[in-house]
Each structure stands twice: as C-alpha cells, then as structure tokens.
Amino acid sequence: MPIAEDPEPRPAAGREPGGSDPSEAGGKDPFADLVLDEEFVRGATVQEQSGRTRMLAARWKHTPPVDPGGRRSVNDGPAKAGRRFGRKPKAQPVDPWGNPRPRRRLEWRAPLYVALTIAVLLAALNIDGLRSWYAGRHGDSGSAAHTPVPTVAPETAKPTTAPPKVDDQQPTVDHPWAGSPAEGWPNGTEAFVLPDARPIGVFSADQVAAQLQSVKNYLIAANLDPKVLAGGRPDAALALLDREERDRATKALTNPSKDTDPTGWFSRFDQREAILVGDVVKVQGRITVEGDGDKGVLVHTDFSYVYPLRPGPDAAKRAASPPPPAGVPQPTRPAAPQDGTAKPVGLLVPADDVAGDTWTTRTVVRRVDTFRFYDPARYRVDPKRLVFGEGGGSDSANAACGVYDGYYHPQFDQFATDRPEAPGTRPTGPATDPYDRREDLSTDGGECGSVSRY
Template sequence: MPIAEDPEPRPDEGREAGGKDPFADLVLDEEFVKGANVKEQAGRTRMLAARWKHTPPVDPGGRRSVNDGPAPKRRFGRKPKALAYDAWGNPRPVRSQRWQTPLFVALTIVVLLAALNVDGLRNWFHGGSPDTSAPVPTVAPETAKPTTAPPKVAEDRPTVARPWAGSPAEGWPNGAEAFVLPEAKATGVFSADQVAAQLQLVKDYLIAANLDPKALAGGRPEAALAMLDREERDHAAAALDSPSKENDPTNWFSRFDPREAIPVGDVVKVQGRISFEGDGDKGVLVHADYSYVYALRPGKEAGKLPKPSKPTQPAQPKPSGPAAPGDSTAKPVGLVTPVDDVSGDTWTTRTVIRRVENFRFYDPARYQVNPKKLAFGDGSTSEFGNAECFVYDGFYHPHFDQFDDRTPGDRPTGPKEDPYDRSRELKPGDGNGDGECGTVSRY
C-alpha cells in the first residue's frame, strides 16, 4: 500500500468559485479511514527520512539488508572478514585471532591419547607398531608332522598385558588343551585299556614337567619325579641337587630362576602331538613332540646375574646312564620368592622350548619294571630359543631386551633358526645342538 509523502501547500487555484474549500464538508469517520488507499508516515519515519537526505546511515557491520545487493562470493568456503565499529559508528581495527589456542588444544588431545596408550607409544618409539594387527587365528593341536613353519605375524612388543603379541603361538592351545591322546589300540602284549593308561601317564608327566607353576617358578618338580621309574628318578633328582654340564635338569624340566625371570600368569602356549607304536620286544613306544612357549617378565635381579662365557670345547650329548653328583654351579631354588606386581605395560619376553621325548613300556613278563612308571627310550632330545647358552645351573635364562648389555663379541654367532618351525628335525644333544650357540629369527 503506498505511503503518502510530506504534504505540500495546496495552491489557491484548486479552490472552488467563491473561495470555498472543497474538503470543508469532508467527514473523516471510521468508515472513511478504513477505506483510505494511502497511509501517512509515522512521525519517526518522516524524521529519519529527512535526516538521511543529508547524512546517509552507516552500516555497523554483521547485518545485511535487501538493499545491500548480492553477497560477495567466498573463496574456498572462508568467511569474509567483517570490519568492527564502535558505538558511534566509527571503524576500529580488528584483532587477529590468536593461533596459540588451537595449537594448545591439539597438543592436549595428543598428550591424553598417549597417556591412554602408553604401550602403543613405546612400541612406536622403539620401531614397533601399535596394536593394529588382526588377532592370530586359532590353531588346533597337531595330528601329523607339519611341513612348514607357522606363518609370520605382525611384529609387536610383548607386555604383561599382552604377553603373546607378535607371536605365532598366540593362536596355539593353552597348556593341557594341546595334549590330545590318540585312540588306544591293543599293541604288543598290552591291551587297549593298558595302552590308554600308558598314554594318560605320559600326558600327566608332560604337564607336571613343563606346566607346573611351582616348577616353572624354580621349585622342585616333585609330581614329575614321582612318575619316573627308579633309575630315571634317581638320575633326574641328582641333576636337580647338583646341576652341571653333564647332568642338567633342564633336559627333563622347564624351570626359571625367579630372581631373574617370572612367568606371566598361568598360561603356557603348547603345540605338538603324541603317537605310539609297538617295539621289537612286544612293548609299547610312545613318542611325544611338543613345543612350549613361556611368557616371562623380568625379576628383581634381571640383568644382574653373571653371564657365562662360551666354552672352548663343543658341548657333548648327555650320557644315557645315571651321573654321579658333582659340584653345584648354583644353589637350587626350592621355594617361590614372592615378588611385587608390575604394570600391564612392562616389557616381557618369551622362551620357546621344544622337547622330543620317547617313553618305553617294557613287557613286565620279560623285564623287572614297574608298568605304572615311565622310562625314557633312545632319541630323546630338546632345544630352546631365546635363552642363555652354556649355563648349567638348572634353569633357563631368557634375554630381556631392556637389560641386554652384551657386547657384539658376547652375542651368539651360530646359525639363525626359527624356534616355531616344528617341521625341522632336532639334533640329539644337550639343548645346545652341536655345541654352537645360535640365534633365533623370532621369539
């Protein structure tokens, strides 16, 4: 609806003859006001219009009207900088935005994320990788000899919270789950039930000799000793009482010095198989080929125990008969020493031990034997990976990277082998192979 401008003076020639105003009789009632086509401006509107004819208004910024025309185009989506004005409409300089604030916010976020993942940050700093690899698939116990080594997995630093990180043994069975006995059949002079009892006895011994938490922590493996025949038991007991190069208890049992290495939890990863066959004397020969992977954290004296030097003569295979007690190279640890708990990001290590053992059950009608006890057959041997060579104190001594101060001349120089490769044939000996200490490709 149009709005009336300021009224101009009416000319005299618009009056009717006789000087009478033509609007003198006009009545401005309510009906006339509602029917008007033109409205008069308000007083403030007329005042502002008169002022703006001489002094145009100043845009305070931040607002746009329909009279401002189209908005300028933004480059790369950035907002145009707007000028600032004071209360009187005068422009004032715009302070540049502080760049320190977003930088401080970003640094705070990084520090918080690093605090929540200290282990991953440490792995990255030492050349490892964060825990982004997919979990290792579950592997069932063996039913036959493998033809290749386990596939490689992403390298990662093992810790107390994740002791199997970066190891193919992560998917292996836990402890006794790996000992799956074959179906017992009548063999030689023994019935199927007798063979089943012999297989169970072998399984119980393997668990007691390699998985007993007390024995692993340096204790005496009494349960395993009780399952051996008299001659075998005397031989093993003498080795425990006086360990030496010729009479090493680690040929039978897995043990660690608690001052130096402490098992992480109760889980031991195991892979292998058991089989049996008849022998020429109508007895039974049970074969056990198993690899044991132990996760260990450093003890209070890790890296402080004396290190051995390589002998000048190659190590010889262990004798088949009982050995006389000799001078002890270290005091056996009979009790488990309590130690303080450690945080979940403490670095750990792993020692891999493979044992190939043969157990012979003789015909009791031809030999004076106890059919409920174990006797070792020929061909039993073992090897270990990631442990000190040429140490004969009755314990395995694993290497911890954070305490490894060996010089290049003290490090093993033998061939590098994969301790997880169960397709290899073991060389009979005392755990050091042909007397040369080798290295491991992974642990």
C-alpha cells in the first residue's frame, strides 16, 4: 500500500475520466482509490510528530531538560545551584535515560512500631511497676489524691490535740510515709532540741549543758543508730550508762525475757523479718530539765519514734508459722554466749533487695525516760554517766505481743493470715492512736491492745 510520505511516481501521460488525472498527462492517479479511514491511519508505519514535539526536540539538542520542581516550567531553564545552611547541594540522581529519579525517603514508621511493641510487652510483664509509675504521677485511682502533710516543729510542751487524720494510703518502699501523720515530723536528731542550760543544784550551767548533751547522745545511740536498728549490739549506748545500768542492759541483751526485755532500752529489728527503709526515722517529742530537790538534776525525755520497714527474706515464712507460746522467746537469732557478744542478725544473713512498689509497714515506739544526775559529793556515782530515774517506760504499736527475744516484730499487710494467735498475743485492749501524745504513757504493763493507725 502506498503511503503519503512516499507516493508512487505519477505516469507521464494518460488521461482518466472524471477528473482523476489532474495533471492531464494521460496517466493513472495513484491516489485515486486511496481512502484515509481509521484502518489506514492505524496501519501507517511512520507517523508525523506534533509541532510541539519537534520544537522541544530541537531545543533539547542544546539545553537538556531538568527537573522543574514545584511550579517551575521547563521553559524556565535549569535551576540555580544554591546552598542551604552552608552545605553543598546533593546531585540529583537520574535514570539511564537522563530522567530525574525520585529520592528514597527514610521509612521511620517501621522502627517506631517496633519500639512501641517492645514497650507494650515490657509493660505487660511488669504490670505492678506500671501501676506504681502511673499512681506516682497521676494519683492512685483506688484511693484519694495524696494531700501533703504539713511540717510540724519539735514539741516545746505537751500537745493538746492529736495529729490530724491523713489520707489512708498503703505505704511502699518508694513512699514509706504514705498515710502517716509522721510524714511532717522532724527527721531523726532534728527532734532533739535541748533546753537552755542554767545552773541547777550543785551543777553549773556548763555542767548541765554537758548532761543534756549526754542524754541526747544516748537517745541517738539507742534509737537511731542504723547498726542497732539492724539488730546489732548497742555498744555506744551502753558506754554512756552507769555501771549498774549497763550491767542490767547487757544481761537483757544476753538473756532476753519478759522481765528483762532489751526493747525496753533499745529499738532493734530482726533483719530476716523487717528491714529499715532508707535512713530516715521520724521523731517527735521534747526534753525538759529540772532540779531533783536534792541538789541534783533530772532530765525528762518523751519521744515517739516511727520506723518505716520493708519485709525481710523470711517475713512471709514467719508470718505463716504458728506463733510461740506467750513469754517464750522466738529462736530468731543464734544462741548468744553469756558475755553478750553475739553477732547481730544482719551480719549473719544478707537481706535481699525488693522492688520500689513493695508494701511496707511502720512500727511506732514511744519512750518516756528520766535521767538522774546525783550530787557527786553525796553519792558514789560517775557524774558523766547516765542513771535512769523513776517513771520511765516504753510502748510500741504494730509489734507482736508476748514475744520477748530482744526485737520488735511488725505485721506486714501482704502477709496477713487468718491463723489463730497464741494466747497472750491476741489484741484484747481498746484501740489507741500511737500518734496521739496528749496522754501520759501507761506503765502498768496491761493488756495487749490494738492501734487505730500506724
């Protein structure tokens, strides 16, 4: 079939009827029977380019095309090379035909999904830690929002009101003072504010000041020394006592019993059962001084100590075991030699660490003591040693009754059981508030009572 671009040569002569031979040369017109229909167009082997295509082809012979980018047009020519923040522009990648190749974008979503999946799995494996984290930042949904307890200064006189009620919250290792009015009490030795020293009896003001300092040192050594609280021997406190007082305390430490219980002098805990949380003990009370009417000096002390405690490695086992009969010491420590040099429990059995959301408890101990300094000209005493006067005593809250082994034994809520208690250990007295310091300490050694809070 002839094509439009390459027609057959027309004959030199010949005429066709009907005007089929416009040249009037007498030949036959090769295009006379040609029909330019759709079939003819589709069958063409060579197609004419559009005018725009030919124009662009001629221009690109001298100026290659560039990536227009944004709203630029190819008619704008190549973009000017520039720098951003002093950096050289990167070369635009092109394919083998010279066309710009799109840059590969970094896929950031896949690593994010992996990280989120790992975080969800870790939270599921430690749901208690997640609950503690949320409660610490957004408040515990199962209890009221924590209200800060106001700071309370050391006492200067007997209080007339009980500490206000605070939010009832479960204390933990991270928050050992939750739910306790002692949160606002002084820390440790800050509560021991000595009164102004003045001449009393045969003692000068400087001598009275030294006596007051000696009493303070004893209170620290007997009730706040970390080694003593961990069950150690209170050597520093014993060294401050008069010979007779020291012998009595040493005998109690060596052979504890109902009549000679070391907790009447010292605060100690069995490390296998209860371990002090941190190094802060809340203390509230006062020290007063007066003459004894016989040219001597009386120093009165009345303090409450609040000890935050976490379970030791054997706490759960001991809570589930039957309690001993009343008056019989528990075998919570090795048999002590008669010289009273037994090693503290904390040095024999290492205590395991626990998580920050582990439940803790508190034991409240109130001690009322009177220290007497005799006139050395009338009595054979050491004026630099402490002698206990009359009217002293101690009381403890959240400590097992009827156990006289030289240690306090607190109750942890997570190990509470319904096992029957031995006679003498069951609380039978009225419930009291161990933080209420308005009343004098009862020293009748009566019933084992319960507490309203601790």
